[in-house]
Amino acid sequence: MAQIDNLPPLREVIATHDLQAKKSLGQNFLLDLNLTARIARAAGDLPGSDVLEVGPGPGGLTRGLLAEGARRVLAIEKDARCLPALAEIAAAYPGKLEVINADALEINPLDHLTPPIKVVANLPYNVGTELLVRWLTPEVWPPVWSTLTLMFQKEVAERIVAKPGSKAYGRLALLAQWRCEAKIVLTLPPGAFTPPPKIDSAVVHLKALPEPRFPAPAKQLERVVAAAFNQRRKMLRAALKGLDKNIEARLERLGIAPTARAEEIGLEDFCALARDLQQNRP
Numbered sequence: 001m002a003q004i005d006n007l008p009p010l011r012e013v014i015a016t017h018d019l020q021a022k023k024s025l026g027q028n029f030l031l032d033l034n035l036t037a038r039i040a041r042a043a044g045d046l047p048g049s050d051v052l053e054v055g056p057g058p059g060g061l062t063r064g065l066l067a068e069g070a071r072r073v074l075a076i077e078k079d080a081r082c083l084p085a086l087a088e089i090a091a092a093y094p095g096k097l098e099v100i101n102a103d104a105l106e107i108n109p110l111d112h113l114t115p116p117i118k119v120v121a122n123l124p125y126n127v128g129t130e131l132l133v134r135w136l137t138p139e140v141w142p143p144v145w146s147t148l149t150l151m152f153q154k155e156v157a158e159r160i161v162a163k164p165g166s167k168a169y170g171r172l173a174l175l176a177q178w179r180c181e182a183k184i185v186l187t188l189p190p191g192a193f194t195p196p197p198k199i200d201s202a203v204v205h206l207k208a209l210p211e212p213r214f215p216a217p218a219k220q221l222e223r224v225v226a227a228a229f230n231q232r233r234k235m236l237r238a239a240l241k242g243l244d245k246n247i248e249a250r251l252e253r254l255g256i257a258p259t260a261r262a263e264e265i266g267l268e269d270f271c272a273l274a275r276d277l278q279q280n281r282p
């Protein structure tokens with residue numbers, strides 16, 4: 001295995017600091033530093049960017065990001081057991097790495113960084129989707145970040161890049177492709193992780209568009225697509241009844257068939273419905 005820095009191999013780091021993986025924290029570690037450097041490179045221009053990493057764990061990806069020349073890395077880790085290992089990395093890269101021991105859902109780490117900002121993370125499966133949706137739905141666009149390079153379970157990655165009409169198309173595809181270009185850049189088998197998860201994983205790269213493909217209020221759009229796809233087998237007039245008891249008339253006025261199902265509706269129509277619900281509140 002090629003050496004990317006002068007720090008000990010990750011297996012040794014894990015043994016020294018007794019970092020037994022905890023399932024409750026979604027801990028599946030990447031120990032191959034060639035692989036973490038590859039993920040870091042997929043993020044693009046690191047020397048010109050601040051980087052947010054959620055869940056550095058023992059620091060494999062963190063080391064990849066620093067070895068690839070990231071201007072600065074802010075790493076948010078919930079598990080305090082990882083802090084001594086991360087402190088060793090900070091010492092090897094003076095002034096480059098800041099670690100915050102916190103739950104990434106409870107702080108806004110993007111406030112601590114200077115744009116351009118890249119988010120790069122091997123996300124814990126239990127909070128990954130929630131963080132992604134938050135990053136995709138600020139009211140103001142473009143966001144403070146320029147790209148997101150994120151590892152998910154492969155099935156979630158496929159939902160993010162899914163095309164209209166496919167089975168995987170839904171809330172995540174709509175929200176991601178509304179404001180970003182999204183593509184899968186790397187697929188990894190379970191054996192790439194310690195311990196191995198049950199399923200394949202994939203890295204998705206999302207690049208923020210200068211403006212959304214269609215205008216819409218973000219939180220309203222999020223509500224609409226969540227309601228529509230939560231009951232994707234139902235007709236829209238039933239699935240969206242909770243948003244407006246007169247939804248059928250509203251859909252007709254907008255030229256959207258009330259009998260259509262969510263997967264038959266394109267992004268442009270969802271955006272029009274979200275705008276209308278915002279402007280003409282039920």
Ligand code: SAM
Nearest residue numbers: 025028029030055056057078079103104122124
């Ligand atoms: N980046 C490391 C790697 O690639 O080997 C670890 C990835 S592991 C899939 C996910 C990491 O996220 C774990 O270190 C876990 O402790 C951390 N984590 C879990 N929930 C978190 C949360 N809410 N906020 C911050 N970190 C969290």
